[in-house]
Every structure is written in C-alpha cells, then in structure tokens.
Amino acid sequence: MTRPEPPTALRGELDSERQYLAEARDALRRMREQAEKLLDVGAGVGGDAYAAERLGFTLTRRVAQLSDQADTPLFFGRLDLTDASDDGSTRYYIGRRHVTDDASHPLVLDWRAPVSRAFYRASTREPLGVAVRRRFGSSGGELTSFEDDHLDRGQEAGASSRILTDEIERPRVGPMRDIVATIQPEQDELVRADLSVSLCVQGGPGTGKTAVGLHRAAYLLFTHRHRLERGGVLVVGPNRALIQFVSSVLPALGELDVEQISIGELYPVDARHIDEPAVDVLKHDVRMAALLHRALWRQVVPAQAPVTVTHGSSRFTLGPDALDRVVDEVTQSSPTYATGRDRLRARVVSRLQRQIELRHADAPSESWFRSTSRSRPVTRFLDAVWPAVTPEELVHRLLSDRALLAESADGILTEAEQDLLHRPQRARSYRAARWSTSDAYLLDEVAGLIDRPRRYTHIVVDEAQDLSPMQCRALARRSTHGSLTVLGDLAQGTTPWATRSWAETATHLGRPDAAVVPLTTGFRVPSVLMDFANQLVPTLDLDVPVATSLRHDGSLRVRRVADLVAAAVEECRAALAREGSVGLVAPDSLVDDAAQALSRAGLAWGAPEDVTVHRLTLVPATVVKGLEFDTVVALEPARIVAEEPRGLNRLYVVLTRAVSDLVVLHEDPLPSELRTTPDASSAPGAAAQEPAR
Known part of the structure; x- marks a missing residue:
C-alpha cells in the first residue's frame, strides 16, 4: 500500500524529484556502460594469468554492482543540511548504491557512507546538522509520495510516518528484502558497529535482528573493503530454507561475494544414520572436544626403532631416545597434527644432516635433504610414531573401538556415556561408515586439530540460540582473528542443547567479551x-x-x-x-x-x-x-x-x-x-x- 498523490501544491515538487530520479538512472546506466567497456578492454590486456584473472573478476563484479533494479528507486531519502559539507553540498540523496554524474559529482550516496548516518540517527533532540529529512514513497520503481521531517523546526513524524509504516507493512512474496529505507536508530547503531567488535543481538520476533546482521555485513564490506575481501565474510544459518530466504539481501545491496551456508555445510557429510536422542545430545557436548583431542594425540607414540640413512658410503643413525626428544620438541610447540608431522620429518632429517656435517667437510646437498625426507626409513618412522590420519578414520575408530574409546574418554565421560557412543556394528572401514548429522561436528573438530580451516574476517551467525557447544567451536575455528555478529532469541531455542545464556554461547564461540544487545521493539509482527x-x-x-x-x-x-x-x-x-x-x-x-x-x-x-x-x-x-x-x-x-x-x-x-x-x-x-x-x-x-x- 502506498500513499496517494500529494496535493496540487506539492505535485510540482514530486515531479521535480521524479525528474531527478530519471537523471540518476541515466547516470547509473552510463556508469555501467563505462564499466562494461573497461571489462571488454581488460579482457585483452596482457600480463600474467593471475593478474588477468583478478582484473576480470574485479571488473565483472563492478558491472554486476551497477545493475539497476527497475522495481526499486535509486534513492529512498534526502538530507538537507544546515551547513555545507566538505564538498560544498547541502543536499544529498540516500540510496542503495553510489551514483555519480559524468564529472564524478555524487547524485546518490550509498546508505553506508558517513553522511548517510544522519538519515537514520538525526532527530529533533539531536539533529546532527540536518535541517530537513525527506522520505520517499514508491511503487514499481517510481516515486509516489514524500514526507518531510523539519528537524530545524522541531517537526518529526517518527513512528507515525506513513511512508515508513507502509514500507514495513508492505506484503511480500518470495525472499527477504533489505531494510535500508526503514533502519531504525537502535538498529543503525548495531549495523555501524566497528569491525573489531563482536556482538550478540538478543531480538524477539520481528525486531529485525536478521536484517541487522546482514546489513552489518554489508556496512563492514563497504567500510573495510580490502581487508574483508582478503579474509572473507561468512553468513551461517540453521538450515538451507533460511539461507534461501535471506540470500537475496546482500546481492540487492551490491555485495555479491559473501558466502552464505547452513551450519551443516561447514563439514558436509552424507548423513545416513540417525542417532538416538541421548547420543545426539552427547555428541554435541563440549566434553567431546577434549575426548577427540586426546584420541588424536594418542596416535603419537614413542619410537621403537632407530632411523638409519646413508650418505656416500657411510651410514648415519638416530636412536629411539634421540627420536623421542625430537618428538617432544615438536609437540611442545603446539602445532596442528599435520604441521607437527611435517615438522617432525624436517627436524629428524636436519639432525641426520648435522651428523653428516660433523664427520664430512662437504655438507649434503639440497636434493639429498629432499630425497631423504621422503626416503623409506624416515617415512616408516613417521608412520609408526606420528601416523597420518583423516578425521573420518579417527572418528570411525573411536566410535567402533571400545578400548580406544575407553582410553580417550577416561575421566571425561562416564562408562554409561561411553556405552552410548560405542557402535559395535560400525562398518569395517571408515570409507563405508554411515554418518549422522551430529558426527559432522566431531569430524570438523578433528579436522581442525589436524589442520587449520579457512578463516574469515567476519562471521554472521543467525538463530544462534540453537547452536551446541561443538557447533560453536566449529565457528570459532573459522574466526580466530576475526569478529562475529551473533543473532538469536533465547525464547526461540528449540534444540536439546539450545543455550539459556548468551554469555555461555559467546564463550564457546571464543568471544567471552562480546557485548549482548537487546532489540525489543517489533516492526514486522503485529x-x-x-x-x-x-x-x-x-x-x-x-x-x-x-x-x-x-x-x-x-x-x-x-x-x-x-x-x-x-x-x-x-x-x-x-x-x-x-x-x-x-x-x-x-x-x-x-x-x-x-x-x-x-x-x-x-x-x-x-x-x-x-x-x-x-x-x-x-x-x-x-x-x-x-x-x-x-x-x-x-x-x-x-x-x-x-x-x-x-x-x-x-x-x-x-x-x-x-x-x-x-x-x-x-x-x-x-x-x-x-x-x-x-x-x-x-x-x-x-x-x-x-x-x-
């Protein structure tokens, strides 16, 4: 529903705004045409393959970002300032993307630009240098009405704004829409929070918490473009249905490169087995992390035989005691399991090389070092003392081998809990194992111990009240040096392991200092x-x-x-x-x-x-x-x-x-x-x- 045409006295002003919209659309079309020309030229530019690929990727994305959505106006608001800004302007149009004329003068400002902040935050109490804020009503991509807040006169529609209400209440078919035209001051404060800040947003139904998280991702990409493009932004939801529902928001805001997945896709498994409820709950328990850590590092055992290699006509040997000292040195450096194995290989060969250098004037060549590193004696030693292992292999052995489970779970799980986990009818080989959905987080935990997963600079987690401690750990591993936006509602927790405290969830996510911010005003649910x-x-x-x-x-x-x-x-x-x-x-x-x-x-x-x-x-x-x-x-x-x-x-x-x-x-x-x-x-x-x- 939109407002009817304004009175005759204001119709001329609406026509003027419509003309400005048409000019902005023409300017955006020219910007896109210029980007397409650059893309055509760039395709023929020489240089190395990597540079050509990056240039093509950047230009292709730029063309996509400049697409015009015919059913949506290029701007939804206007600011008239009391004083001229740094560029001499006193009027700015606020929209979903930046549009400039041929002289690079801004016709429309991106909603994330610093000046745009006043559109969302200015009030009669704190006008932020705004004399008039104008909101536009629209239908089918055309302007149909406008409303003015004369903040310099103490006049503000606030929650009674008809245009704001119409936009919030507009019927929807299909996926979730962006909310850039209706962001409220308390939401905008969260959207523009600094990249270094991790947030837990406790929001009841209809308070816009999901939209806040997605718009914060868009804002951070705008503000910290190069850093986030290198590290990446990840959006995680509870299932594919929700991801499909929200997947159009960021592309509509021009952000095309954000990865959006369900929590189950962090470590995909072909789940053909259904655990009993008690087993399901136990596998999500944080104690499983300690159990898996112990099970993996129990694969490292003392050396039972020396390592002997040749150089020329001489033989050189490291005995079991010397080898064990090298193993201790490596484990004390707290590497991942795979890195530790590689480090152990290199240090053993280096010790052997040192023996050779003490007895011979000529040091072994680089090729000797490489070939010895892959030689049968060294590889046999590694396979016996620090064997290579996959997550699937270890978890399969742990759940099917009662003795290994008992050794690994001693002091961590009770015997009754061990009995719950033990599956004596497991497949003979891990390659034929039938996994459950909960097994995915055990596999991911082991995978993170073996080698570090890809890390993201910022992660947005929706419906986080339903995350188990093991799921939280899977996300924390991917955000070691980044920040998080955690969204949810404790009242909507439905999993057996749903949290009762955001402090607990934040701790499992590796962000115990995350600020918990409530959103209590609903805008969508009557x-x-x-x-x-x-x-x-x-x-x-x-x-x-x-x-x-x-x-x-x-x-x-x-x-x-x-x-x-x-x-x-x-x-x-x-x-x-x-x-x-x-x-x-x-x-x-x-x-x-x-x-x-x-x-x-x-x-x-x-x-x-x-x-x-x-x-x-x-x-x-x-x-x-x-x-x-x-x-x-x-x-x-x-x-x-x-x-x-x-x-x-x-x-x-x-x-x-x-x-x-x-x-x-x-x-x-x-x-x-x-x-x-x-x-x-x-x-x-x-x-x-x-x-x-």
Whole structure:
C-alpha cells in the first residue's frame, strides 16, 4: 500500500524529484556502460594469468554492482543540511548504491557512507546538522509520495510516518528484502558497529535482528573493503530454507561475494544414520572436544626403532631416545597434527644432516635433504610414531573401538556415556561408515586439530540460540582473528542443547567479551499476534525481555474445527485470494497429509526451499524458524508442543511467523498457556476465537 498523490501544491515538487530520479538512472546506466567497456578492454590486456584473472573478476563484479533494479528507486531519502559539507553540498540523496554524474559529482550516496548516518540517527533532540529529512514513497520503481521531517523546526513524524509504516507493512512474496529505507536508530547503531567488535543481538520476533546482521555485513564490506575481501565474510544459518530466504539481501545491496551456508555445510557429510536422542545430545557436548583431542594425540607414540640413512658410503643413525626428544620438541610447540608431522620429518632429517656435517667437510646437498625426507626409513618412522590420519578414520575408530574409546574418554565421560557412543556394528572401514548429522561436528573438530580451516574476517551467525557447544567451536575455528555478529532469541531455542545464556554461547564461540544487545521493539509482527504468542514466554523460564510491537494492524483467528486438513485447505485458498505470501505451518507428523490435501485441492504450493517460487509454502514446524509470511495458517498447537522436548518454544516460533494475519486451527484443546485469547472482534488488530463446527 502506498500513499496517494500529494496535493496540487506539492505535485510540482514530486515531479521535480521524479525528474531527478530519471537523471540518476541515466547516470547509473552510463556508469555501467563505462564499466562494461573497461571489462571488454581488460579482457585483452596482457600480463600474467593471475593478474588477468583478478582484473576480470574485479571488473565483472563492478558491472554486476551497477545493475539497476527497475522495481526499486535509486534513492529512498534526502538530507538537507544546515551547513555545507566538505564538498560544498547541502543536499544529498540516500540510496542503495553510489551514483555519480559524468564529472564524478555524487547524485546518490550509498546508505553506508558517513553522511548517510544522519538519515537514520538525526532527530529533533539531536539533529546532527540536518535541517530537513525527506522520505520517499514508491511503487514499481517510481516515486509516489514524500514526507518531510523539519528537524530545524522541531517537526518529526517518527513512528507515525506513513511512508515508513507502509514500507514495513508492505506484503511480500518470495525472499527477504533489505531494510535500508526503514533502519531504525537502535538498529543503525548495531549495523555501524566497528569491525573489531563482536556482538550478540538478543531480538524477539520481528525486531529485525536478521536484517541487522546482514546489513552489518554489508556496512563492514563497504567500510573495510580490502581487508574483508582478503579474509572473507561468512553468513551461517540453521538450515538451507533460511539461507534461501535471506540470500537475496546482500546481492540487492551490491555485495555479491559473501558466502552464505547452513551450519551443516561447514563439514558436509552424507548423513545416513540417525542417532538416538541421548547420543545426539552427547555428541554435541563440549566434553567431546577434549575426548577427540586426546584420541588424536594418542596416535603419537614413542619410537621403537632407530632411523638409519646413508650418505656416500657411510651410514648415519638416530636412536629411539634421540627420536623421542625430537618428538617432544615438536609437540611442545603446539602445532596442528599435520604441521607437527611435517615438522617432525624436517627436524629428524636436519639432525641426520648435522651428523653428516660433523664427520664430512662437504655438507649434503639440497636434493639429498629432499630425497631423504621422503626416503623409506624416515617415512616408516613417521608412520609408526606420528601416523597420518583423516578425521573420518579417527572418528570411525573411536566410535567402533571400545578400548580406544575407553582410553580417550577416561575421566571425561562416564562408562554409561561411553556405552552410548560405542557402535559395535560400525562398518569395517571408515570409507563405508554411515554418518549422522551430529558426527559432522566431531569430524570438523578433528579436522581442525589436524589442520587449520579457512578463516574469515567476519562471521554472521543467525538463530544462534540453537547452536551446541561443538557447533560453536566449529565457528570459532573459522574466526580466530576475526569478529562475529551473533543473532538469536533465547525464547526461540528449540534444540536439546539450545543455550539459556548468551554469555555461555559467546564463550564457546571464543568471544567471552562480546557485548549482548537487546532489540525489543517489533516492526514486522503485529501486536495482536505478539500478545497472543507472549503468553508462552513466562513458561519458558528464561531471562529475556519480552518483545512488543509498534504495529496495531493484522488479525488473529483461533478456530476449533472438526476436520483439520480440510479447514487448512479452506484457509489457504482464502488467503491466496489476498495479496502476499502464505505459509501453512504443520506439525511434522501432519506434513504429508497436508501436502496431499493441497494437491488434491489443486492449490500450487512449494517446500520451504522454494519460497522464492510459490506464494503458498508448506512448512514443517521444525524448519519454520526465521521465515516470514504475510499470512500463516498454523495447525494443531497441542501436537506441535507434544512432538518435541522444547515444544512450547517451537510453538512460540510458529505463532510469530506471520507479519499480517495468523489463523490457528485445532481439533485438540489448545495448550493451557494459550487458553486466554482477546475478546472476539472483527476489527483489524483484534482476535477472534471460533467454536468447533
């Protein structure tokens, strides 16, 4: 919904702004054409292959960054300053990317530029040198309206801004959008936090925590471009559905090179085995890290035989005692396992070389050193004392060899816990092993002990309340010298190992000093829905601030029905007649029945991974976290609660996925925590409870 055309007196000014937008689009087109010419010229430039590849990559990315999104205006705001800035200007247009004219004069400033900060932070209390802030309404890429905050006169729309409200409440179909036009001051403060700062953002539903994390990544890339391009930025989510949902935000902001993966893709495994719940929990326990460390380094054993090599007609030997001293020297330097093996090889050959130099005037050649390093005596010694090992080989042996498990777990796990881990029917070879999803984090832990993984300068972690200690360690290894943006809501923790404290999670992530910042103002979920879901919060026994919403639209209907699936089809059909996306959220045990019913009814629907394709998405309750739909039809709350140990937390997630309308359908009685509903009303922003038919 957008505002109507302004009065006649202001229509001329809107036309002027539209003309300025057209000029900016023409300038962006010329910038792109120039970039394309440079790309064509660069393709024929000589030089080494690496330089040519880097030049081509840079120019190709530049062309992509200058693409014009026809359905989105190049700017969404304007600043009129009280005093001229350093370049002599007093007026700046704020948009998603920087646009200049042929003389390199800025026509549109990137929202991340220092001057743009005032667009988000200026107020009548602290105007930051802004006389007038203008917000633009738009539809289909065209300007339709504008609003002015005359900060120099003490006039500010604030939360009552119609344009701001329309943009926040605009129906959506497909993936998550950026929020550059609606960033609030408290969000902007987090977005522009320094690269050296690690943050834990505790945000209730609809507070924009995910958007804050993604926009912080975009801001840091703009501000520290060269450093972050070298080290990389990684965005991690709980599953592929959420990654697909948010994957368009950064490219829309011109950031094309950010890696976005699910937590399970840090160390991909072909998971064909399902662990028992108790085993699953144990494998995510932080004590597994100590166990795996001990199991790996138990592979290093004392030397049992000397190493003898030849030089000319002479033989030179290092005995077991001398070899053990070299092993001790290497282990005391705390290398990774693979580096230690290489270092041991080099030091043993160096000791042998020193013997030769003491008895011969001529030192061994470089080729002698290389060939001796790979010789059979040295390799045999390494394989016996410091054997090469893969993560899969070690973890397979550990879980299938009761003796090795007992030695490694002594003093770490109880005998009962060791029995849980032990799998006597494991495959004979690690190459034929059937892994579980939890095994991935054991494998990743060992891989990190053997050799260091790729490290990123900044990592954004969404839905972090569900991370286990072992998953946290997997992320920490990839951010040894970088910073983190950790996003989540303790009330939405649904895994058996979900944290109850951000301090605990930050410690496992290697950032015990990370600042914990709450976001409590909701902008997406209407208050009638938040109030309904917030009935569950006291029962979760968590020390979290309750989120409240600024929105007073939306609707809630709670229906007790005789045929749950038939009622779900009816509600989905009705919702599809309105504008926006529709999510049918069902307990996992009802998903197949719901899918068959939708197909029989002729309704086109998709799975969570297809959220960009279909307006109607059928979502199991266990994967709905982080997704949003204009209308949500939620089935059988009591069954959602019953199907998981943290069922009330899961229900809280389900009830906060709608950004406009929520319909709750149930055959069984509602959980007692939800028995209280507002008085029935047909007015927007109110709830109604209908009797069973």
